[in-house]
Amino acid sequence: MLPDAESLIERLLRQLRAHVSSETGMVGIVTGGAWLAERLHRSLGLATPLGRLDISFYRDDFDEAGLHHQVKPSQIPFDVQGRKILLVDDVLYTGRTVRAAMNELFDYGRPAAIELAVLVDRGGRELPIAAQYTGETVAVPPGKILVLDRDDNGALSLHLSDRRRERTTGDARR
């Protein structure tokens, strides 16, 4: 039974409120992380504009998988140098997406700190990466991927899928 994404957002917001300020630079990872970040950013009323990263140019499986279709431009509308960054993704799995996102962030400048918020942690890490803020830890059967969907009204929901979609989310991209 998968948790309700909307209630996980509420849970994340409760954790985040005490730890963000108007200076915090929030960055969502395309696609699911960017959707989630839009919601968090609006609810927290952050003054610094929201950023987003498409990590396609930083993936570590480019040699095997090639370039992703529909790469979206990354947009970081604030100065990264010396700023506290809150990285947002939907599903934390192997940690490779987060590593790629951190590498890309450093090409914009040297942040003071990077924290990670995820809707769901499904375990299975292949790198020493941990989230500071987690909606819920979920056990996902091996071979399945967990994806975040957004309906026409902007409501988010979690689904299990058997195979990689063309644009899946978070670490499920692998």
Added chain:
Amino acid sequence: MNRNPQLDEKGALQHLLTIEGLPREILTHILDTAASFIGVADREVKKVPLLRGKSVFNLFFEPSTRTRTTFEIAAKRLSADVINLNIATSSQTKGETLLDTVDNLLAMHADMFVVRHAQSGAAHLIARHIGPRGHVINAGDGRHSHPTQGLLDMYTIRHYKRDFSRLSVAIVGDVLHSRVARSLIHALTTLGTPDVRVIGPKTLLPTGVERLGVREFHDLRRGIADCDVVVMLRVQNERMSGALLPSAQEFFKSWGLTAERLALAKPDAIVMHPGPLNRGVEIDSAVADGVQSVILAQVTFGIAVRMAAMSILAGN
């Protein structure tokens, strides 16, 4: 049976040799990917690690500054190692054949070749020879093709005009000898541009050019009337001495783009030129430097488009 030498057995782009015959999806994918590379130039670190550890060889058998430089910058922004071969001082002058040169570079673990050659078909020859062992990008072969120029022209048009489906595009000048014009015409028709016009003296338009899906005009004023995009082609000075063209002054009188002639196009029409400019021959300085000119934007976009082409090839 796959007959297009540019595509691998799965239909993915292995080499970029010509726009002719490439499906719309591949062209759109390159343009969309280029859009994501534009922002890289504004960052603290103007590089992405995509082609880290890959070697790109620039093989320029014909002089070029802009194209060679933008390919070099594109490869470097992708973190590739770039080797520029100065062909004038290479073994080619000692009699080595083109394919022997390529074999030697493959033995040095080249991953990608960017080829400019005066002979039409040179890049195809190399691509057929190396097959899946590497990637070839045609950076201009004779009169035949210059696909990345065609793509950067398309990127520029899309940037300013958003959508090809209602555009009138005029291509003016020496279409006959222009690989730029040929590539652009194929790209425009593939992406659904309804009105493509070629404008020039009869001697400088290829016979049967209408078969490419364009309209032919022998009068500049009539040809550019109400168009959205004016692409001026470079008059190649070496043609001027032959029988095809009178003189630079004569050419300018009939075919040069002046502010007064540009006024016949739509008020928001953009002016493009692949460079290098012959001021006062095909284009008046006031137009080249005017508000409607996007000639320097083309150069900037060219880097992102070449980054896109290289990264898509390298990933296939």
